[in-house]
Amino acid sequence: MSLRKHHHNPNRQHDDSGWTKVWCVCGLIASWIAGVVTIGAGAFSLYREARDGGATQILMSHTWRELLPLGLNLAVTLLNDCMGYIHTCSLRWSLHREGKLDFNSNLRLLTAAKHSRPNRAIPNVLYLAGIIFSYGSTSLIFLSLNPELARLLGKSYDRNDADGVHANGVALLFLGIGFVLQAAITTWALLETNIPTWSSNPLAVARACTEDENDGHRLVPRVGRCMMGVHLHAEQTPRALKPRLHQSPMISAHHHVVRILMLLWSLPILGAIWGGSVYAYLVRGSRNGVYGRSWSLLPIFTGKTDTNCKTRQCTDGTSVLNMGWSAQGPAGTLGGVLVITIIQSIVTLALHCAELIVNLSRDEKVFRELIGPRGTNPRYSSIVAALTSWQTLFLFGLKAGVHWMFGLAINMQFQLGVNMHPPQIFYFAVFSLVAAILGLALSMWRPSGKLPPSYGHLQTIVDIIDDWGDSGCMFWGVKDQGDTENPGYTGTNPRALLQPDVRQLYGGQRDTAHMGHSGNQGHEFSGGFNTTFSPQTPANVSAPDVHWDWTQPQHPPGFRHHQSISSINSGFSEYSRTSWHSTQSTQPFLENPRW
Template sequence: MTRVRSLARRSGEEESSEEQKQPFVEQSTHEDEEEQGQDFDKASATRYGCIAALFVGVILSLVCLISGIYLLITNKAKLGASISISDTSREVISLVINVILALCTDGMMFMHSVSLRWALYRERRLEFNTNVRLFTSARVFGPNSWYINLVALSCLILSYASTSVLFLSDEAVLSSAYEQQESSKDPVLVNATALVALGIGLAGQAVVATWCFVSSKRLIPTWSANPLNTALAAIQKGDISHRPGRCMLSVHQRKMQSQETYPLEKQGNMLRGKNLVRYILVLLWSLALLAIAWPITIAALSKSIGNASAAGQASEALCWKLGFKWDQSSLACSRNYVTLSFSPYANDHKPNSAIFSYGTEAVLCVLFVCLIQGVQTIALHCLELLVNLSRDEGIWRQAHRDETKNAPGTQLVTNPFRAAVLSWENVFLFISKALMHWIIGQSLIPSVVVEDSKSFEDSRSFESIAYTSVENLTSLSLKNGFQFDMVYSRLIIYAILSIIVATVATFLALRRPKGCQPAALGHLQTLADLVDDWKTNGDGRIWWGDKTSQDGDQVRHAGTCREKSMVGPILCTAKYAGR
């Protein structure tokens, strides 16, 4: 009995001993977590915002596809629906559609961008927080492979191109031509072919975004676009780590060995930090030069044509003067446009020229604008790299502890929508996308017209045709066709916008940030080297500055801290290497 009590007492002491040890184990684990610092933000709000954008994209694609197919089936003669609205209303509606399209596509393709970032991470190829999404491909991951990127790019171009030919001037409605001259509203044809094309473009991007979300939702640690948060996630996942002795080495010095160095009062620019930037500038300035040449060419053709409807149709060139009116003008001496028809015979009236069917011209109309919009869409997509690099650098530079300026500190957790609205670069990019795609559509002015066929040899006057009903046009060997009226006064505005975009891009690429804080441009390893303490204060902020101890070390140290008062200004005359 005594032996049993002794065993029980011993067992109780062991349990008591284990209970006493357990708090120390938990405390030790907590201390390890404190040493590791802040956990990265998974950015669930951004994820939900992308899902909402995807939902809107799916709904819009279905609306466009269903309505477009319905109009194609029920209006086989015109391949669209006729409505009456003023020119101003049509221009405003087109602009609103482009704004909605830019919002929708940006939201859906953000999924594609995040998916690419972490696909590159898993392949150990992720260097920068920002990449050119459609021209950077993963080796294995399906939605980010080069061929899917090509599909996504084609759908993006198709979406923007179709909005340019969504509303057509219905000049084929001739039975009430004289009555319409006194009306403020003009007949407009809602292009069913363009509606279907828009639906296909949106549906293609929605499929790619859905594929990215479904196949990688468990493989994406964070949906945040914040470069600091991405760097912290990569550190905690074990891919990169802090390297001592590099507290003053920027992204431009990333290939140098760790060493002592003096701070630079001005940092390097994007052009030196990322080689791809120079090619983007070449592309944007090439687009600007083409945009300048376009109205010059149209003005020269307009002068040579005179008041004829197309080249080769005028017996004698009439007087001509340069005009800058927004509205299309065909009055004597002030013609400001040139007409391009899609049937070659309608342009030159040569017997050997081909004539396309109305349905073929409807498809060619969309494809023609795709060729024009394609170059611009690619250029604006590449501009995103410069904008996002500038955004990433701006987030990092908010951490600088500067005595002469208000140092708000940088945050690892940011509201993506608020950050986008407050970033002038993002606002400029968004406005450029919506406005430049819109102005191309307004400069081309697509329309449906009545064209004569090769067998039409009747000498009737246009006035006699004007009173012929649409149903009886076939008896006159006439057909409906598509044409573009390229207005050079509007193309001049497009050229000015292209120059502004290229100039802003050049400014972003050549701008050298001021201050001793090393530039990072969203380079993850550089951020991991510069940030030595990831813990944030109550507002989620950290500051960067001098952290040298007061014992007067010869080699100073710079780093981050959650307390603004714990970091000081950088001494430009001292060497820094750090720990």
């Protein structure tokens, strides 16, 4: 659906996060500029190389040549994430209109929407190729020629080529093509998709999915499931449950998490095997390599040999294995860039999948603000949330760091070809191990608190939240404590609620037939509770209406009289209640939020 078909709904209750869209569009424009500029720079560099017979030289020290790719990787990661956010929102709402949106966060490039052209399989493959090209080329843009390494490898070279670095036109073209591929598909998705909200907040997305303005599959709360988290989503029959102090982890909530962990843990394992194989090959005396004693983070080549060596030759620099073909000329450079990019694609795919684990963890953290001391944040900003989330920032740094270290592990030297450095390969394995440990820790984390987990599962959120509140601030807790015969009921309210008793069953439902708008449920109550739990009640059928006269001294069936708050006893043996008023909802809210 085109943006031109989207009409503003004045009755819309969710947050559309317009400023998030503005920032992402600015990032998209910057990506277009970066792509066009780098393509132009690459074409100009190749033109000069063909005209003058040599690559463009730039004065730069060896240390800067190794550190500059780290800055480039940070910039690439930032631009890729800006475009990726737009693509994520497009996929989210395309899946919603097809009735296939289960979680707020998804594997963006491995999930296709059938009826959304920019989110189909082929555009996703092209988008992934753009990400691989952009990351794979950053370490190959500036090629240096170390004369000491050339001498140790027995390679001939021109001493004039040892000054500064040489611009790699092929790598610049790959970087530009990577940006343009992503920017083109992102722009296509932006123009083709009607996006009700740009917020990454799972609560805002869930509320938008419940509103009538969405064409497609509107989410409807299922009764009797107020204590059933995402792990019980597949159960068709609602049932009453006792609250738990610690909830089940992410790894058992989302079926993709295990596969992502396997992919993440394959990186350090393969890296260790790769480094060990190259190291063993050098120790055996390879003619195409040099055994070095240095384990510095950045490769160094001093040219000082060591006669006390069991291999063919030893130095005090970094070990290196030369692949044996020259990178001189556009054809040789293209071959080297392709080889490194193809190998790096595995790293790119694994880190892209790791985003799902981080996003699921962040979604659950936002959801659990319902039981926090301040409730949910009514002024939620996706940009601020990303900048203040340690998981997001840590993964952002890891993506740039892992790609940078991979570029140090296998890179190109001007006129010397592709080189592998065993110490840097092992460091790459260590960086990858950190990413794998992060993914495992987040996936095994057991949230504390009695609120059932959702991990961004939208139907679960809609089942648990019964009062969205116009202010945007919500608290979760007990609305009816129940008794030995009838289960209690939990829900949300703009005011702080008591937490449920771990010894009591909860799973009843509140009759909403005569409630006002969802945002006003806490103030326009004219119905009552139906705490009689029936396992045979269909999930999409409301309970019979129960009414009574407020002026008469009677109480709704199954409801115990709420006494005024007088004291708070330790543990969960007693619950303080508020008075029963016709102007307030039936939930026992806390007069003092600090309780």
